Structures are given as structure tokens and as C-alpha cells.
Amino acid sequence: MAEKEATVYIVDVGASMGKKRNERNETDLDFAMTYVWDKITSTVALDRKTATLGVIGLRTDGTANELGSEESFENISVFQEISNILLPDLKRLRAKIELSRTANGDAAISAVVIAIQMIVKYCKKLKYKRKIVLVTDGRGSLDADPASIAEITKKITQDDMELVVIGVDFDDPEYGFKEEDKDSQKAQNEQTFKALTDACGGVIGTLQQAVEELGMPRLKTTRPVPSYKGLLTLGDSAFYDTAICIDVERYPRTMVRRPLTASQYVQRSDQSTTTTQSSGTVLPDGDTEMPDADTNELTNVKTSRTYQVLDEGAPGGKRDVSRDDLAKGYEYGRTAVHINETDENVTKLETQAALEVIGFIPWANYDRYMSMSVSNIIIGQKTNSKAIMALSSLIHCLFELETYAVARLVPKVDKPPVILLLAPSIDVDYECLLDVQVPFAEDVRSYKFPPLDRVITISGKVIKEHRNLPSNALTSAMSDYVDSMDLSTFGKDDEGNPSEYMPMNETFSPVLHRLDQAVRWRAVHPTGPVPPPYEILTRYSQPPEDLVSASKKRLEKLTAAADVKKVPPKVQGRRRNRNDVKPVSGLNVEALLGADQRKPRITSQNAIPDFLKLVNAAESIEAMRDAAQQLGSVVEMRIRDSFGDIAYARSLEEIGVMREEMIELEEPEIYNDFAKALKRKLLAEELGGNRKDFWWEFRKAKLGLIDKQKSEASKATEADAKAFWSMS
Numbered sequence: 190m191a192e193k194e195a196t197v198y199i200v201d202v203g204a205s206m207g208k209k210r211n212e213r214n215e216t217d218l219d220f221a222m223t224y225v226w227d228k229i230t231s232t233v234a235l236d237r238k239t240a241t242l243g244v245i246g247l248r249t250d251g252t253a254n255e256l257g258s259e260e261s262f263e264n265i266s267v268f269q270e271i272s273n274i275l276l277p278d279l280k281r282l283r284a285k286i287e288l289s290r291t292a293n294g295d296a297a298i299s300a301v302v303i304a305i306q307m308i309v310k311y312c313k314k315l316k317y318k319r320k321i322v323l324v325t326d327g328r329g330s331l332d333a334d335p336a337s338i339a340e341i342t343k344k345i346t347q348d349d350m351e352l353v354v355i356g357v358d359f360d361d362p363e364y365g366f367k368e369e370d371k372d373s374q375k376a377q378n379e380q381t382f383k384a385l386t387d388a389c390g391g392v393i394g395t396l397q398q399a400v401e402e403l404g405m406p407r408l409k410t411t412r413p414v415p416s417y418k419g420l421l422t423l424g425d426s427a428f429y430d431t432a433i434c435i436d437v438e439r440y441p442r443t444m445v446r447r448p449l450t451a452s453q454y455v456q457r458s459d460q461s462t463t464t465t466q467s468s469g470t471v472l473p474d475g476d477t478e479m480p481d482a483d484t485n486e487l488t489n490v491k492t493s494r495t496y497q498v499l500d501e502g503a504p505g506g507k508r509d510v511s512r513d514d515l516a517k518g519y520e521y522g523r524t525a526v527h528i529n530e531t532d533e534n535v536t537k538l539e540t541q542a543a544l545e546v547i548g549f550i551p552w553a554n555y556d557r558y559m560s561m562s563v564s565n566i567i568i569g570q571k572t573n574s575k576a577i578m579a580l581s582s583l584i585h586c587l588f589e590l591e592t593y594a595v596a597r598l599v600p601k602v603d604k605p606p607v608i609l610l611l612a613p614s615i616d617v618d619y620e621c622l623l624d625v626q627v628p629f630a631e632d633v634r635s636y637k638f639p640p641l642d643r644v645i646t647i648s649g650k651v652i653k654e655h656r657n658l659p660s661n662a663l664t665s666a667m668s669d670y671v672d673s674m675d676l677s678t679f680g681k682d683d684e685g686n687p688s689e690y691m692p693m694n695e696t697f698s699p700v701l702h703r704l705d706q707a708v709r710w711r712a713v714h715p716t717g718p719v720p721p722p723y724e725i726l727t728r729y730s731q732p733p734e735d736l737v738s739a740s741k742k743r744l745e746k747l748t749a750a751a752d753v754k755k756v757p758p759k760v761q762g763r764r765r766n767r768n769d770v771k772p773v774s775g776l777n778v779e780a781l782l783g784a785d786q787r788k789p790r791i792t793s794q795n796a797i798p799d800f801l802k803l804v805n806a807a808e809s810i811e812a813m814r815d816a817a818q819q820l821g822s823v824v825e826m827r828i829r830d831s832f833g834d835i836a837y838a839r840s841l842e843e844i845g846v847m848r849e850e851m852i853e854l855e856e857p858e859i860y861n862d863f864a865k866a867l868k869r870k871l872l873a874e875e876l877g878g879n880r881k882d883f884w885w886e887f888r889k890a891k892l893g894l895i896d897k898q899k900s901e902a903s904k905a906t907e908a909d910a911k912a913f914w915s916m917s
Contacts, residue, residue, distance in 0.1 A: 192239070192318055193239040193241075193312075193315070193316065193317045193318065194232075194239065194240045194241065194242075194317065194318045194320070195241050195242070195243075195271055195308050195311055195312050195317045195318070195319055195320070196228075196232070196241070196242045196243075196319075196320040196321075196322065197242065197243045197244070197245060197271065197304040197307055197308060197320070197321050197322070198225055198228070198229070198242065198243070198244050198245070198322045198324065199245045199247055199297075199300045199301065199304055199321065199322065199323040199324065199325075200221065200222070200225055200244065200245070200246055200247060200268075200286060200324050201218075201221070201247045201248055201297070201323075201324060201325035201326060201329070202218060202246050202247065202248060202249055202286060202287065202288055202289045203247070203248030203289060203291050203292060203326075203328070203329055204248075204288065204289060204290055204291060204292040205217070205292060205326055205328040205329070206218040206221065206288060206326055206357075207288045210357075210358060211358060211368070216288070217326050217357045218288055220357065220396065220400070221324045221326075221355075221357060221396060222286065223400055223403070224324065224355065224396060224399050224400050224403065225322075225324055226709075226713045227403050227709065228322070229242060229244075229274065229279070229282075230279070230709035230710075230712055230713060231407065231709065232274065233274050233275065233276070233279065233712070234705065234708075234709060238273055240273070241271050241272055241273055241274075241311070242269070242271065242272075242274060243267070243269050243270055243271035243272070243304075243307055243311075244267075244268040244269040244282060244286075245265065245266070245267055245268065245300055245303055245304055245307075246265070246266040246267075246268050246285070246286065246289075247264075247265060247296055247297060247300045247323075247325065248264050248289060248291045248296060248329055249264055249265065249266040249289050249291065250264070250289045250290055250291055251264075251266055252264060252265060252266065253265075253266040253267055254266065254267050254303050255303075255306070256299075256302075256303065256306075261296070261299050261332060262296065262299045262302075262303065263296065264289075264291050264296050265296050265299060265300050265303055266285075267303070267307070268282055268285045268286065269282055270307070270311075271307055271308070271311040276712055279712055279713060283713060292329075293329055293330055296329070296332075297323065297325060297329060297331055297378075298331060298332055298333070298337065298338065298341065298385075299332070300323070301321060301323065301341060301352070302341060304321045305321070305341070305344055305345065305348075305350065308321070308348070308350065309348065318351075319348060319349060319350040319351065320350065320351045320352075320353065321345075321350060321351070321352050321353065322353045322355065323352070323353070323354045323355065323382075324355045324356075324357075324396070325354075325355075325356060325357070326356065326357040326358070326375075327356050327357070327359065327375045327378040327379055327382065328372065328374070328375050328378075329378075330374065331377075331378050331381055333381045338381075338384075338385055338388075339388075341385070341389075342385065342388040342389045345389040345391075346389050346390070350389075351390075351391060351392075352385070352386055352389055352391030352392075353386075353391060353392045353393075353394075354382045354385075354386055354391065354392070354393040354394075355393075355394060355395075355396050355399050356379065356382065356393070356394070356395060356396060357395075357396045358371075358395065358396070358397075359379055359382075359393070359394070359395040359396070360379065360395070361394055361395040361398060364394070364395055364397070364398045366395050366397055366398070403723075404723035404724060404725055405723075405725060406697045406702040406723075406725070406726070409446070413440045413441075414440070414441075415438045415439060415440055416439050416440065416441065416565065416600055417437075417438070417439035417542070417544060417598065417600045418437075418438050418439075418570075419436070419437070419542055419543065419544060420434045420435065420436060420437070420543065420544065421434070421435045421436075421437045421544045421545075421546070421567070421580070421596075422434050422435075422543065422544070422545050422546065423545075423546045423583075433579070433583075435569065435576050435579045435580050435583070436569065436570035436573050436576040437544065437567050437568065437569055437570060437576065437580060438567070438568055438569075438570060438571065439544075439565050439566070439567050439600075439624070440565060440566050440568070441563060441564075441565055441566075442563070442564040442565050442566045442623060443563045443564045444563055445563070446698070446701060447701075448698075448700055448701045448704045448705075449704055449705065449708060452489065452490075453489075453490045454487040454488060454489055454490060455487070455488060455490055494512075495509055496509065496510050496511070496512060496515060497509055497510065498510055516529075517530075517533070519536075537603060538603075538605060538606075539603060540599045540602065540603055540604060540605070540606055541599060541602060542599050542600065542601050542602055542604075543597070543598075543599050544567075544596055544597075544598050544599075544609075545596060545597045546594050546595070546596045546611075547595055547596060547597050548594075548595045549587075549592045549593065549594055549595065550592065550593050550595060550610075551591060551592055551593075552591045552592065552593060553591075555593055555610065559610070559627050559628060560610070560625040560626075560627065561625070561626050561627065561628055561632065562625055562626035563625075564623055564624065564625050565623070565624050565625075566614075566621045566622065566623055566624075567580075567611065567621060567622040567623075567624060568580070568619070568621045568622075569581070580620075580622070581620050583622075584613040584614070584615065584620050584621070584622060585613070585615070585620075587611070587612075587613040588613040588615055593610050593611060593612050594610075594611040594622075595608065595609070595610060595611070595627075596608070596609045596610075596611055596624070597609075598624075607626050608626065608627050608628075608629065609624040609625065609626055609627065610624060610625055610626075610627050611623070611624050612624070612625075641658075642658070643658070644657060644658060660750070662750045663747075663750040663751055665750075666743070666746045666747040666749075666750040666751075667747055667750075669743050669746070669747075670740060670743040670744055670746075670747045673736075673739060673740035673743045674732065674736060674740050676689070676690040676691055676736075677689055677690070678690075679733065679736055680692075690733065691729055695725075696729060697725060697726060699722065699726040699727065699730070702723070702726055703722045703726055706719075706720075706722065706723065707719045789802070789803060789806075790819065791803065791816070791819040791820055791823055792823075793823050793826065793827070796820060796823045796843055797842070797843055797846050800816055800819070800820045800843075800846065800847065800850075801846070801850070803815075803816035803819070804816050804850055804854070810856065810859075813851075813854065813856055813859060814859050817847055817851070817859045817860065817863055818863075820843060820846075820847055821847075821863045821866070821867070823843065824840045824843050824844060824867070825867070825870065825876055827839060827840045827843075828840055828871075828876045828877065828880055828883055829876045829877040830877065831877070831883075834882060834883070834886070837882075837883055837886050840883070841886060841887065841890050841892065844867075844887070844890075844892050845890065845892060847860055847863065848860050848892055848895065851895065852895055852899055852900050855900060855901075855902045856902070857895035857899070857900040857902055857903040857904075857905070858902075858903065858904060860895055861894050861895055861903070861904075861905055864892070864893065864894055864913070865894075865913075867887075868884070868913070871883060871884050871887075872884070872916065888914055893910055893913050893914060894909060894910045894913045895910075896909065896910040
């Protein structure tokens with residue numbers, strides 16, 4: 190179970206926080222809230238009921254706390270009691286945290302007392318991770334009574350609380366920051382805060398470092414969930430006394446972490462049409478619970494599905510059926526084979542949960558491409574020292590013999606079996622077996638490609654030197670360039686020695702953390718641009734400049750050896766009115782030779798070549814339109830006369846050729862007119878009856894209207910292209 194947390198943030202909103210200092214483009218309060226909002230939204234994103242927080246305002250214009258009647262607790266306001274925080278709470282909190290007119294005040298220590306009281310009241314004697322975070326510029330006066338500070342230190346230590354003081358422009362020798370011309374009162378306050386944190390084992394730091402460290406992605410700690418608990422057996426214990434049985438547990442070692450997923454919402458009919466940002470709580474069944482229904486203008490979308498069968502006697506020719514009336518059928522050729530529920534066990538393989546070693550294989554005989562899954566670890570049963578010792582013996586045996594074990598795993602009863610490769614892993618802290626899934630015979634895809642180092646002719650002759658084969662000079666140049674771009678030793682460690690440039694523990698998923706950053710920012714800032722991605726997310730998107738510069742000469746040699754030439758830009762369209770070369774005499778050569786002057790026609794036997802010939806010879810738009818109409822007539826004839834879907838593939842190929850040619854010739858409207866007419870005839874069942882199956886194949890092939898994105902000459906917009914796919 191996740192650890193319970195209770196955190197109280199104390200935010201200084203005094204008048205001195207409204208100034209811009211040290212060449213920053215934002216006020217000290219905005220700078221401080223960058224840190225506070227990031228921490229609060231990170232807690233909200235955890236979506237854990239055990240992660241709670243509260244917020245206190247320091248140096249506020251008013252007073253709102255349980256001890257406000259006492260003079261020393263004035264100008265302290267509790268903005269948020271300790272509780273779970275949702276998006277509506279963030280909006281209310283954002284409205285409360287604003288710059289005040291209070292310039293002085295000695296309430297920082299008193300605010301810590303209020304935070305202690307809130308934590309004690311909420312947590313009682315339960316086990317919680319208690320934390321107080323004070324964010325201030327340290328420019329207000331402090332009531333640094335030694336007796337009071339001693340009592341506060343004692344209470345923080347007794348209740349196992351953590352005190353963190355984050356100061357705007359606080360001196361930090363370890364970070365390397367020192368504010369010049371510091372005010373004497375602020376310098377004294379910094380010393381008081383440092384003494385307080387040192388006495389209670391807390392932490393004090395400068396806000397610059399805290400904000401800078403926000404760019405470091407925070408890895409989510411996941412609770413290990415076993416995928417298998419049972420026996421690892423070597424031999425059949427039912428028949429042999431010498432069989433080995435070890436109690437083991439299996440946990441994921443690597444697992445793909447998925448980014449946040451978006452839900453769909455619609456405008457509520459009983460609200461105005463003003464667009465707002467909102468959120469919802471995802472329920473276990475997949476629905477979404479929308480908080481603050483009275484003020485929320487969005488509502489969740491629910492999906493419903495209906496099932497229909499053909500029935501000539503029903504209105505519209507289709508009849509709705511209940512899902513309970515449906516039966517399972519397995520595709521067999523072009524038909525479905527029905528299997529009753531009583532016989533459904535025939536399709537299932539009855540298995541028992543087990544992890545059985547079925548053989549061994551030397552390390553050298555295993556190909557790395559055979560691994561086809563995430564990796565898992567297998568350890569001995571945690572509370573069974575005998576099992577731990579037995580598994581350790583097996584691990585060391587495999588390691589010393591440089592051998593892998595091959596095992597059959599059934600994680601649960603009646604689950605399909607998989608084959609695993611078990612590899613020994615011995616570390617200083619622990620020993621385990623690493624496993625990956627290996628394929629069955631049906632899972633292997635075997636392809637034959639021509640060799641890269643030789644050319645084999647039809648007669649079987651082997652050629653080592655060929656224009657399609659790299660020369661020795663090209664191979665050598667490529668080898669030198671690859672060596673010059675080596676990243677394994679390009680980095681530097683703390684002592685300046687060569688090290689790996691991209692260690693895995695510093696390489697983070699840009700998509701995952703960028704999306705998380707954007708969502709957390711938008712939750713607090715409904716308007717305005719989202720800040721750019723953190724530097725660490727884009728650090729490895731390009732090769733290091735120093736390495737590229739150092740390998741530039743080798744790249745030039747490689748370019749020369751490979752004879753690399755710049756590819757000319759692709760021509761967007763062909764000229765329609767081509768001036769054919771005419772003989773000097775001016776005579777019509779084709780007429781003199783008796784060429785056939787009849788108008789060429791497109792035949793169904795040779796439709797595509799005939800169409801291309803007509804298009805290439807066309808000297809006017811009308812000639813191209815006539816060629817498209819002829820090909821369209823051939824397509825419609827194929828659809829009308831097709832037995833089932835036999836002629837569909839050929840028809841789609843011809844339509845695709847027409848579409849590409851009209852894009853290239855910059856005459857998209859010729860194709861668009863054909864596509865609209867074809868759709869009308871299909872839906873009106875004018876092409877041999879109900880041919881809606883061809884419409885779906887047509888849509889699957891993405892042969893819709895040519896919009897302005899495909900051709901600037903098109904009159905169809907992107908919206909028109911989308912509307913074309915509707916069945917109306």
C-alpha cells in the first residue's frame with residue numbers, strides 16, 4: 190500500500206514578493222509559485238487518496254486561522270485545509286493566492302506553528318509522512334524567540350516532521366549562488382531559518398535551484414505485483430523423488446510506461462456555449478464522474494452499441510437484436526463455424542499453473558532476436574530461506590556453466606503456456622533469474638533477402654565487385670565515420686574521465702513527460718502558452734555538436750567515397766499545354782505514314798496503360814476530362830458486373846491511378862467530380878444492386894476527395910473531404 194502523506198505549503202504573499210529582481214522577467218511571487226504549483230499538481234496527478242496537502246498564506250492582508258485572535262498569528266490565512274486536491278480546488282486556490290499589501294510582519298515562524306497544528310490535527314497518531322514547505326523571500330521581520338524556536342524544533346522532531354525552507358535569492362554555497370548587496374535583515378533571517386532547519390534535521394535551499402530541478406522528470410514508484418507465485422520444478426515430482434521443486438515469485442523487471450490518456454467530453458445542453466477547461470474523475474467501469482456539476486459546462490460521453498441483422502420484413506430492411514442472442518463463430522474461409530457454449534471448452538487448452546524447466550542451452554547458442562517480451566525477475570519466496578538458498582544454487586550453477594535454462598510457464602489455471610529463457614543474474618545486493626519470452630515455431634517470421642556482400646546472378650555466379658556493392662574505400666570510410674561518432678566514451682564523469690554519453694538512468698521519455706508537463710501547466714493556467722519542454726527531454730534529440738564537428742572531415746570523406754549527390758526537388762505538377770517538337774519541314778509525319786486518326790478509346794482489358802497514354806497525349810483540359818470519364822465508365826462496369834468482390838481490387842487500382850494523375854496534372858476537380866458521381870451511384874444501388882461493401886473498400890483505400898492539402902488547385906476544403914465519407 191502507498192505511504193500516507195500530509196504536506197503543508199506556506200507561501201509568502203507579502204508586498205515585497207511583487208518586485209522583479211536579479212534580471213528576472215517575473216515577480217518573486219510568480220517565480221515562487223512556479224515551484225509550488227508544480228509540486229501541488231504533481232500530487233494531484235498521483236490520484237491517491239493517501240496523498241493530501243494544505244496551503245497557508247503568509248503576510249496576507251487578512252487573518253484566517255484558528256489562532257488568529259493572538260497578535261503573533263495575525264496576517265496568516267489558511268487557504269486550503271489538509272485534504273485531497275482536485276481541479277476545482279486548484280481553481281479556488283489560484284484565486285486566493287495573490288499579492289497582498291502587507292509589507293512587514295514577523296509571522297513566518299508563527300505560520301510554521303499553524304502548519305504543525307494542522308498536521309497534528311489531521312494525522313493524529315496515525316503513520317503519515319509529514320512535511321512542511323516554507324517558500325519566502327525572507328524580507329519580513331522574524332520573531333526569533335529562542336524559547337519558541339526550541340519548542341518548535343522539539344515538536345517537529347517528536348512528530349517526525351520534515352521542514353523544508355525554500356528562499357528567493359537565498360545564499361547557497363553548494364549550489365554556487367550568492368546575492369550581492371543583500372539587505373542586512375534578510376541576511377539575518379536566512380541565518381535564523383538555517384539554524385531552525387539544522388536543529389530539526391530539515392533542509393534549506395535557494396529557489397533558483399529548486400526551480401531548476403523541476404526539469405528533472407520524477408519517476409513514478411510502482412508497487413511490485415507478482416505475475417506468478419508457485420513452484421519452479423526441474424523434473425517430474427509426481428514420478429521421480431530426485432525432482433527439484435523451489436518456491437519462487439516472479440515480478441516485472443522492465444515494463445512500458447504509457448502516457449496519460451485523454452477522455453472525450455461534450456458541451457452540456459443546459460449550459461451556455463462558453464468554452465472552458467474541465468476535468469473528471471475516472472471511475473472503475475470506465476465512465477467519468479464530473480465534479481461540480483452545477484458549474485461544469487462539460488459532461489462525459491457514454492458509448493452504446495446496437496446489433497442488427499438483415500430482415501426484409503423489418504422497417505429499413507434491418508432488425509435490431511439483443512447481444513444475448515448473438516453466438517460466437519470462428520472464421521473458416523469465407524464462412525463462420527459456430528461453436529455452442531457447451532462445446533466452447535474444446536477451443537481452450539486446459540492447463541495448471543506451473544513453471545517447469547524443460548532444458549538448457551549454452552549462452553553462445555542463443556540469438557538475441559529471439560527475445561520477444563519485456564523482462565521479468567524470478568526470486569525465491571521471500572519468507573522461505575530454504576527456497577532462496579536452493580534458487581541461489583541453481584543461479585550459480587547456470588552462471589558457472591555459462592548456460593541458460595528454458596522453461597514452460599503457465600501463470601494461472603487455464604492460461605495459455607509460454608516458453609521462457611531463464612538467465613542467471615548475480616549482483617552484490619541480490620541474485621535472481623531474468624526471464625524473457627521466446628517464440629514458438631509459429632511466431633518466427635523467416636524471410637529471405639539478397640546478401641549485402643555479394644551479388645548472385647540467375648545462373649548462380651557469385652560477383653564480389655558490383656555497382657550495387659560497397660567498395661573497399663566506401664567500407665573503410667563508413668567504418669571510420671561510425672568510430673568517430675561513438676557515444677560510449679564521449680561523456681565525462683564527475684572526475685573528468687571518459688564515460689557513457691547517454692546513460693539509461695538519464696534518458697527519459699520525451700512524449701510521456703512533455704504531456705505530463707503540459708497537462709499540469711494547463712490545470713493551473715487555463716489560458717496562455719504552455720512553456721517549452723525541459724532541456725533534459727530534448728538533450729538527446731540531436732547528436733552532440735562537438736562530436737558532429739569532430740567527425741565532419743570523416744563525413745566528407747564518406748560523402749566523396751559514396752558519390753552522394755543532391756536529389757533535385759520534386760516537381761509539383763506537369764505542364765498541361767506541352768509544345769511538341771515539330772519537324773523543320775512542318776509536315777505532318779503521322780499523316781504521311783498513314784497513322785490511325787481515329788479517336789483512341791480506353792478498353793477494359795488494358796485500362797490503365799490506355800488511360801495514361803491518353804492523359805500524356807492530352808493537349809487540353811477537355812481531353813483529360815474525356816480520358817477520366819472513359820476510365821470511370823470502365824470502373825463502373827467492373828463494379829456492376831463483379832461477382833462478389835472479385836473485381837474490386839482492380840477497380841480500386843484504376844481509381845488510384847486516376848487520382849494520382851489528376852493531382853500531378855493539377856486538375857483535382859476532374860477526379861472529385863468522378864468520386865462524387867461514383868458515391869451517388871453506389872448509395873443509390875445503380876451499380877448492380879447493393880454495393881456498399883465496395884464503398885467500405887473505397888474508404889479503406891483512402892481514395893476520397895482531393896482537398897487543398899493535396900493540391901492547391903482544389904476547391905474542396907478539408908471539411909469537404911471529411912464530409913464526403915458520410916453515408917448521406
